[in-house]
Amino acid sequence: MSLEYIEICPDELRKQLRERGLTHADLASMLGLSTKSVQRWLNQSIKRMKIENLEKLAKALNIDKELITKQRVPFRPSPLNRSFEDLCSEHLVYAMAANEDWKIYASLLRSYGPKQLPSVQEAYLYKNLGIASLRLGKMNAAKVYLDKAVTLSESNGDYNLLMIALTTHQDRCHMIGDYKAGIHYYNKATEILPKITSDKIASLYLARTGKFFTQCGRVDEAVFLLRRALSRYYKTDTPNVQFIAFCLSYLTWAYLRARNYKLARTTAKRALRASHRAGWIRGQSLALYTLGILTYLQPEGRELRDKYFGKGRAIKRHIPNRPIDAPIEKLEFLRHCLNQDFEKAKNSIVWRLKKSRRSNLYFSYAILDALFLAKLDGGVQPIRSTFVDRAEEVFTRMQTADALEALKFLKSKSSITQEDLLKYFVF
Structure with missing residues (x-):
């Protein structure tokens, strides 16, 4: 006997009964079941049935079983794997985020075969593999894993997990510079928000959407969402300080962008x-660099400028596995430009261009900053027009008005001053 359970579509089953003029009692009699069992299928008190019962139902109605199947994802009610449950715990995932040990974490996750886990845990496996792949810059792999997590969480009716998968998808879209797809996932996440039972998951939705809107230049909306995320998260029973640090970092960036x-x-x-x-070492370094840059603004x-940058650089040396999105390097580049240390600014740009090739958006920001440097220092080699066109295309697609304004200004000038840099620089 198969242990697979399939979710049925009650609306389609109701339609088939109506077309045949059958009552609930008639169908129950045909299947040798109680009328209450049929009613539970139709009102979704029971969402899934064994595949053997599905085949009997399809035979009784003389239809293809696929017609009344809502999700074709098999449901395996196996016992939970306790070691895997510990691996996916909130505490451990945040610890991995703080230490940026995503490569090790992905290897641990892959040691579990998807079919060896119950359906609920299989969905968490794909979700966490999607997050790890995203942080490692593997955009295509992240999409594949997250798509599987979305399908399974929809099948299992796990809206909290579905929300995490959708908002991670949204994060991926902002990194690859796909505004349209990002808004698509944002809309899907917004639709299920009323079904979310966890304040922590709702806060995650607000925080990631705020981050997405910051990168799109919608800073007023971003600030509102990030402040709401913090306000709601503080009300939870066991707030995680790592999440609070993430939110505050995103909010700082939104305020910078809003000037x-x-x-x-x-x-x-x-x-x-x-x-x-x-x-969180990266968070400490980023905050110190931000405070240092603010002394110029x-x-x-x-009088604390050297202290902020000195401490920020010291901490930065201990950051493992630098990801493709590097706001610290962006601030360091700005500092070199303001200090007229153009050689170091050039080296920073070269590093960013090399590391951000997998992310259309961050590559475009690096191109924009390279254009700032070229206009500040006439000795720097001009940027290829194809790169500038590519950046303009990405900014147009992402609808980042401030980046497009800066690009337009730079293209119209042969040289710029430090005042122009501070006025048009896009954080």
Whole structure:
């Protein structure tokens, strides 16, 4: 006897009964079941049935069983694998995010065969493999894993897991510069938001959407969503300081992009404290670099500039496995330009272009910054027009108005000043 369970479509089954003039009792009699069992199928008190019963039902109605099948994903009610459950725990996933040990984590996940796990855990396997692949810059693999996680979570009716998979998809879309697809996943996530039972998952939706909107230049919406994410997350029973640090870092970046330097400074200090508590090295370095850059943009704290950058660089040396999105390098590039250290700025750009080739969006930002450098320092080799056109295409697709404005300004000038750099620089 098969242990596979298949989810049926109650609307289609109801339609088939109506067309044949059959009542619930008639169908129950044909199958040798109670009328209550048929009613449970139709009102979805029971969402799935054994494949043997599905075949009997299809034979009784003289139809193809695929016609009344809602999801063709087999459901395996096997016992939960406890070691795998520990591997996918919230605490361990956040620890991997803090230490950026995604390569090791992906290897551990792959040691579990998908078919050896129950359907519920198989969905978590694909979701976590999708997240790990995304952080390693493997965009195509991330899409494959996340698509499987979406299909399984929809089949299992696990809306919390579905929300994580959809928002991770949204994160992937912003990295590859696909605004249309990102909005598609945002809309799907928004549709299921009322069904989310966990405040932590709802906060994750708000935070990732805020991050997505920041990169699209929709900073007012981003700030609103990120503040809501923090407000809602603080109300949970066991808030994770790592998530708080992530949110504060995203919020700092949104304030920078909105040119609200006062709030950016305040939030960066909060992000620094949260990152320190969470042991998130990259977050600490990013917050220190942000505070250092703000000393160029505001009169306050200029005496602390060397301290911020010195400490930020010292911590940065301990960051493992640098990912393709490198906001620290972007801030370091800006600092070199403001200090007129153009050779170091050039080296920073070369490194970013090399590391961000898998991400259309971050590659385009690196091209934009390279154009800033070329206009600041006449000795730097001009950027290829094909690269500039590619960046413009990505910014147009992502609808990033501030990046397009900066690009248009730079293309119209033969040279620029530091004041122009600070005015048009896109954080």
